[in-house]
Amino acid sequence: MNSPDIFHAAGLGLGTGLALIVAIGAQNAFVLRQGIRGEHIGAIVAVCAISxxxxxxxxxLGTGSLLTAAPAAVVVLRYVGAAFLVTYGVMAARRILKPQALVSAEPGPSGAGRxxxxxxxxxxxxxxxxxxxxxLDTVLLLGSVANAQGPxxxxxxxxxxxxxxxLWFCSLGFGAKLLRGFFARPASWRILDGGIAVTMVGLGVGLALGS
Known part of the structure; x- marks a missing residue:
């Protein structure tokens, strides 16, 4: 095992990992929203990265083989996850329709609404x-590609x-503060929460349908 092989494997892992993580999804949408609000970003980024x-x-370590051996567990998880995503999407939609919820979503200097x-x-x-x-993506796919690199x-x-x-979660969470000027307007929060609602419900329905 020499240095070029190590750098190639690490670089491939970096690129493959980013390709799977950098996508519009439930987790990224939540991190973005918390980053814009400036709430608990360090802790949230840490949880995402550690997870x-x-x-x-x-x-x-080869745990992905267990997923293929226990398809029933994946099915149960799919429906539980789908229910959670749809519920979160409905909550985002309610923030658009209720002005008081929209106002309270904006963090103030005193911590109100946090x-x-x-x-x-x-x-x-x-x-x-x-x-x-x-x-399926992180454990099974990344695990398979990782173990194909050789001993x-x-x-x-x-x-x-x-x-x-x-790198991704730090950029998304801490970089979101650059958008705070735009989200100083309530209408901007309606746009964001509308996008989150559509994303969450769409992902939830997709999971329930097995797509």
Whole structure:
């Protein structure tokens, strides 16, 4: 195992990991919204990155084979995740229709309207671990590609994928503050929550239908 092989495996892991993570999804939508509001970003980014690291490590260790051996568990998780996503989407839609909910969604200097840390972490954990796609993509797909790199190189691939996750969630969470000027207007929050509602409900229906 030489340096070019290591850099190739790590670079491939970085690119593959970003290709799977950088997409419009429930988890990314939530991180973006929290980043714009400036609420608990460090903790949320840490949960997302650590969760991905655990899932990627599980894939490298070969846990993905367990998913193929227990399809019933994936089906159950799919319906639970679908119900959660649709519920979250409906909540986002309600924020558009209720002015008081929209106003309270905007964080003030006194902390008014801020959601609790426990609630935010519980939501991001659910959006991460109740999504069966994360197991199929991160554990099964990344794990398969990692183990195809050859002895010793699979962990370099996994390290690259983990780095991609850290870079993405840090950029999404902490970079969202650049959009705060635009979201100083209530109409902008309606647009964001409308997009989140459509995304969440669409993903939930897609999961329930098995797509």
């Amino acid at each position: 991905d690291a655990v899932l990627i490590a599980a894939g490298v 959601s609790g840390l426990a609630a935010a972490l519980a939501t991001v954990m659910a959006l991460t671990w109740l999504n069966p796609h994360v197991y 010793g190189l699979q962990w370099w691939f996994g390290a690259g994928a983990m780095l991609g996750s850290i």
